[in-house]
Amino acid sequence: MTVKINEERAVARVVHQQVQGMLEKNLELLDQVIAPNAKLVHITGTVQSKAEWLQQIRLGRMHYFSSHEVLFQVVVKGKQAQxxxxxxxxxxIYGFRNTWPLQSKVELVKGPHGWQIIASxxxxx
Structure with missing residues (x-):
């Protein structure tokens, strides 16, 4: 179904833009693709708001160098996606550099301006 495939591509584009924004330290792009009230849960279990996370990137406490994607799955159900x-x-991250084998579950919703990340x-x- 073409519509579903197009929505899956749009969702994938947003999530890839998040990764791109992290690597480029592009806070404006991250601000666009992440909803204002998004909650982000890190591998430590720490829950941060979008504003808190962007501040950590701005201050250099979280610095992303590269990312190699090994799995990417999209499921779209109406105006929600995972x-x-x-x-x-x-x-x-906070002074410790490593190559982290990271799995992310990202939730998105489609609003009047397209898809945005609401949780990760x-x-x-």
């Missing part, structure tokens, strides 16, 4: 992705993410839960795989 992405499960696995990346080998080279990052320095990261864990190691």
């Amino acid at each position: 992405v499960v992705m696995r990346n080998e993410l080279d990052a320095r 839960h990261a864990s190691m795989y």
